[in-house]
Amino acid sequence: MRSGARAVFTAPLAPWLKIGPALLPALFFTAPLHAHWVAGWTAAPFPATAVLAPQDVRDYAGATVRQEITLNSAGTRLRVRMTNALGTAPLAIVAATVEAEGHTRPLRFGGRDGVTLPAGAALTSDPVAVPVRQFQRIAVTIRYGDAAVPAAHLLTVTVRYPDGHSRTGRGPALATGVDVDRPRPGHVIVALGDSITEGARARPESFTGWPEQFAARLARQPRYRDWTMVNAGIHGNRLLRDGAGPNALARFDRDVLAVPGVTEVILLEGINDIGWGNARPATDGPVTADDVIAAYRQIIDRAHAAGIRIIGATLPPYRGSVYFTPAGERVRQAVNHWIRSSHAFDAVVDFERVMADPQEPSRLDPAKDPGDHLHPNDAGHAAMAAAIDPKLLSAR
């Protein structure tokens, strides 16, 4: 994006404004933009939630919290982005470290160990000079002050309390992004979506959500060495309504445009809008195909305005799932038809085709269904990753 803006200042002084030579040094410092910071990993934030399960952790007061991250891109150094974007009060970090290659280094902010994240803001750490490999596992550890109930993506974290005991559970993961500096900007694909994109029902320890499997596929091909995939999926997320995280239209600037180096988006979202919007009894429906398509058009226009290529993905079948209704199924069919035929997207990935049961196309293929008739299992995620033709992404 903004390819024309990346050049370093090299233009000679314009003759159309007369400036005394003595003023010049003070007028312009040339800070070349040599670094190519790109996202190596992301997790989209959502507002603080109540405890949803027994193993959930929410209050980090005085605790030290460790979060493990698998980087999808190599780089010569890294930096970590901490989020309080959906927090309603300032959030203090006493200290933070990053562990990579067996070494632990401090994460600093403007040269300092601790920092306070303003309400509504994210902060990027100073660069840490540690080279990282693709798919390397790193850990970010944060020590909190007296009051800390962060709003962030829920991930598995290990919390060590002031009294020495520790537990591993699901809690807000303050590191919302890890950027890496690499020799060329390359491509960064953001997978924008819901639980299917987040990787629900894939075994968490096996790194098998479709975006991650696709990233692994790209990594095996030399011509895509400079390509990275990052995941902006939020479990339960919707295009048009809040609930499980801010709706996609509300979070697009933060979760897509602000991703360092973003060049492509794969959009797979809408089944929760359709499902809940047409469920019986209706919750806050009805959601029509036109509603979903209008949201797609918004996302397409906003991506294009930023010079980002956007790939639409058809919605996989969901018959038999908790919110299935025939009315919803008609909406899904109409939406998928539009995705395929409108040419509004720059390219289309047909997830429905690879996920449908050949015998009964409105259902998930049993071999790819973990049993909830909605989310893919590991084999399903693998089939989705295999369905993406990398050439579609780069066609210009």
Added chain:
Amino acid sequence: MNRFISLFAIGVAGLALSATAAGSPRSFWVGAYGNVPIGYEPAIRDALGTPLHDQTVRQIVRVSAASSAIRVRFSNELGSAPLRIGAATFARIDSSGNAIAATVRPLTFNGGSSAIIAAGAPLLADSLTANVEPGVDYAISVYFPDASMPPAHAQMADVAPGNQTGRTSLTGSMRKRVSAIVSRIDVTAPPTSRTMLAFGDSITEGAASTPGAYMSWPDQLARILAGTRGGRCWSVVNAGISGNRLLHDGRGPGALARFDRDVLSVPGVRTMVLLEGINDIGASAQPAHRDEPVTAEEIIGAYREIIARAHTHGIRVLGGTLLPFDGAVYFTTEGEAKRQTVNAWIRTSGAFDGVIDFDAAMRDPVHPSHMIPAADSSDNLHPHDAGYTIMARAAARAFARDACAGA
């Protein structure tokens, strides 16, 4: 950039000409008007004071670049509930303030005349083919059928009963300060075009300048740039919010909280000018904000963050030194010391891509902690028109180093 040109050529040679029409992926958009969201403010001076309900709001806008197509962005980004627009139109305004009948055009939303803006989201209207040029007033009239408290940016606007979006002159209207939900206008432009975004507080928004005269420093800079061969590729977007701070919410979200929305979502931005921090310093001395003291180091930290995020997206940042404020309501000697520290860092750190030394241009040579009396609106904080002219000229010198292609 080149890919836009080559795709354009393919479109003409191969497929239908409509492939290159406004709004197609091939179009290159730049920001040309900004009115970034603050929130719903029912108690502000001259406020309507009640929710809009079955009423039309006519917001007057200008664009900083000529074009043949526009796309209007509406804001519900600071809202927690969906917001319905019943209808909206775009029109050119004549000298008496009425819409010119032949220019009244409906704004559509995915082809429809009404739309619901999702909670927390913006909404782009369908692109509209319409010739626009700088220096001309346009009206965007929006009908609110429901009781609505748009969380946008309060402006003086005409409020009229019912749906009068299609009318040239409004019946029964009153001029009130009311949420103006058009937060941006983008225009199609040649791929060599660039957007300059002015990010800051009241001094960037243009407080204390003559109302309706477009005399803020970004407005005046836009006119200087448009009048020169080396400057006419620039469009200007004002992202100033009176009362805004870097590190705390106050009037509008803090700068670090609004950066993604107010900067990164604007197409074509090549350079941003950052002039903010005096309210952080000033508020530190006010009892109402005693829990929100800010040090010079924290202000510098916020600058570093903004610079890093802008550079990540290929945007250059010009740092503006903070204007003198001795005599302002929140002036203290401690605050002045912070301002000096911050300004010294802006000038000497090399962290910015360039510096616009507004302080040097605006300070009284005899009493350098004061603004030049001739530039001061009389509150010892905000310039008036002539002061903003000095600022615009100082900024223009910085932009002289980055002349338009072919100049």
